[in-house]
Amino acid sequence: MNEAAATLQVLADNLPYLLWGRWPEGPLGGAALTLLLSAGSALASALLGLVGGVALAMASGGWRALLVLALGFLRAVPVLMLIFWTYFLLPMALGIDVPGVLSVMCALSLVGGAYLAHAVHAGVRGVPAGQWQAGLSLGFTRWGTLRHLVMPQALRMMLPSFINQWVTLIKDSSLAYIVGVGELSFVAAQVNARTMLYPSEIFVFVGAIYWLLCSGLDLGVQALLRGRQARAEAS
């Protein structure tokens, strides 16, 4: 058997394990767990980002300063360090055994939320002051104006930041490797250690899976937006 065929054979043998781990007999792992981890963190980070950004725009005084400080802290510390913290602190704080996936998800959501909060804040501030005045003079409260007038416009401006952050999340989910969560990078390292052959091919292949996930998200959303824009212009 020649070299190329042997490489393909090793990749093909390990493909199911790289894609979904031992599932359905064992726990879900591999690329499927990477997707799950990223999707959960994306959702939670979007929620945290919206709440944080709106709080930055609406709060004032001491509370705002505290929030700015907390967000600054989350952005200054490496994601890896935050994963260490949540991995050790969450079980201690809750007094129960927290699965590694959840602690990693928690860390990723906090970081993602901290970055998105600033994007949301910038988006809200980017809406012209005339929109606020219009809403208030129509009898809306400050919150009503935010909800019905400012937010819909701001969200459109923020979308690129959200997509960027989600792509970053997919990449950062690989850090779960450090605490032994069996996502794609972890199973890749396992397959590499087990086969001891073709290490460069294995990591290029795994890199390609990540590349598909990341650029797929990026291109998919862009195509979606273009389609929506074209429909809006046609109608």
Added chain:
Amino acid sequence: MSLLDAAQAQLLAPRYLGWLLEGWLTTLWAALVVIVASTLLGVGFAAARTSTRSGLRRLAALYVSAFRNTPLLVQLFFWYFGAPSLLPQAAREWLNAGHRFWPSFEVLSALVGLVLYATAFVGEELRAGMRGVPATQLQAGTALGFTRAQVLRHVVLPQAIRIAVSPLLGQYMNIVKNTSLAMAVGLVELSYTARQVEAETFKTFQAFGFATFFYVVTVAALELLSARVSRRQAALPRA
């Protein structure tokens, strides 16, 4: 045990603090090497991205896509586990043997991985800065008889760096934080030593607390620098 003894028992022994400080130093110099190398490579990269030759432009675009859309950790694994198998046997043995004034293989692969990843980000910021320089500047330089390379070097680049300085410093902060991933391929930097101290002493809070503090100090210093630069720029008269 008295209260004082109990408090003292919670402290990290000087030996372990020394480990953490050494780890911090490694983080600092590794970040410095990556910042300098990725900025130099980034200039060449930005020139390729804006080149008049379409083949070169496409190659640079491919580089961005590949290096920005895959995790740094997987890239580090590739350079550490994979790349040696692509080298000839003799080169592999030479790299693994260890030499004076030459970094160990762990350090080398970590630095290569970090630099190539960072170049994709730093280079794009530099390119954005170059696009902010009016095209007339390039035309004026060319009209004066400079070659394209000379105009880029003496006219466009100085202005581009000034435009891009704030996002560049943001990327430098990311570089500092990204060095933490190199622990996975055996670079004994701050995160690595934090984990080592934690495993050795079981003082989780103290070990991670100190490491977190050192990271925050480093990034805050860059943040201060960034604020100072943008203040100075705001004070400068616009050209």
